Amino acid sequence: MSKTVRSIIFVAAVMSLLLAACGAPTATPTQAVVEPTATEVPVVVEPTVAPTEDPMAMFAPDAVTGDIITAGSSTVFPLSERMAELFQQEGYTGNITVDSIGSGAGFERFCKTGETDVANASRKIKDAEVELCKALTPAREPIAFRVGTDALTVVVSAENDFVTALSKEQLGKIFTAQVTKWNEVDPAFPAETILVYGPGADSGTFDYFNEVIVAPLYPNADGKPDIEAGKAALLGVVSAQFSEDDNVLVQGVEGSKYAIGYFGFAYFSENSGALKAVAVEGVEPSQVTVDDGTYPISRPLFLYSDATILKEKPQVAAFIYFYLSNVNDNISDVGYFPAPAADLQASLDAWKAAVGQ
Secondary structure, eight states: OOHHHHHHHHHHHHHHHHHHHHHSOOOOOOOOOOOOOOOOOOOOOOOOOOOOOOTTGGGSGGGOOSOEEEEEOTTTHHHHHHHHHHHHHTTOOSOEEEEESOHHHHHIIIIISOOOSEEEESSOOOHHHHHHHHHSSSOOOEEEEEEEEEEOEEEEETTOOSOSEEOHHHHHHHHTTSOOBHHHHOTTSOSOBOEEEEOOTTOHHHHHHIIIIIGGGSBOTTSSBOHHHHHHHHHTOTTOEEOSOHHHHHHHHHTOTTEEEEEOHHHHHHTTTTEEEOEETTBOOSHHHHHTTOSTTEEEEEEEEEHHHHHHOHHHHHHHHHHHHHGGGTHHHHTOBOOOHHHHHHHHHHHHHHHTO
16 A cells, blocks of 8 residues: 555544544533431420429318317307318318307317317407416417408397397397386387397307497496406396307297397398397498498407417318318308408418418
């Protein structure tokens, strides 16, 4: 093969390679696909919180057992009886005793003999009774729990058609026999003998009536009401009928058109069909006149106990707590009136302090 032919063949081969290189499609570089990175949300683990225990659960009626012994005021009796029944209905399975023996006798059992856990009272405890409590072994320091208000009610028979209202002075004279016939009270009244019914000397109702109605008629040398002179005058009426049982007084007044008596509003309310309430100083007993302070012979009602008793006997602490927490829902049905809110709260505060809550 000639040199010229070889050159032509070489050139053709080179041209073929160049044409192949220019005609081939350009390869696009492969892009790396970057998958989006998922952002991990941190899992917040809430701390496990134990259920908060109710600090009052230990004082629930169904959480306590053991005996509870209460005694005292015949006025407070129907209210305490109601609260005791409700306490049992809510699950208390122990024995609870509520005796109606009068405030004075109730304080004697609580402070002198130490027989009871709670004293029911329609008056404040006396200094001499506090000293008796301190003399016990172990000593007791009475704590007052205000539970309500009573409108001490003067009553006559529903058949009495002449008495509607009396002054405090007239009442004092009637119940100390300074007047013995109705026409001596008012000439318009019949000339009939007044039949007097009243609580006995162990009753807080007796003490209160003496303090507010009778003792002011017997001032001492300082011009102040002489409590002992008033008490003697009340008890000196030989024709009077006395009883710590208010139901006995109710029956006595019901039985005569010319009878008159006094006791807690609850007993009047329960027997209002057979009895008539007498207005005192022109004011009749009612929720309104008790609340506004115009009824002149309304008075506080109490329970008394002791901090050591409440700590050593959870059932007693539970009963008083239940009583204070539920009394306002029941007191009107019984026939009394709620204590002022501040006084009831003070009672709850005193209870909490006594049990260490």
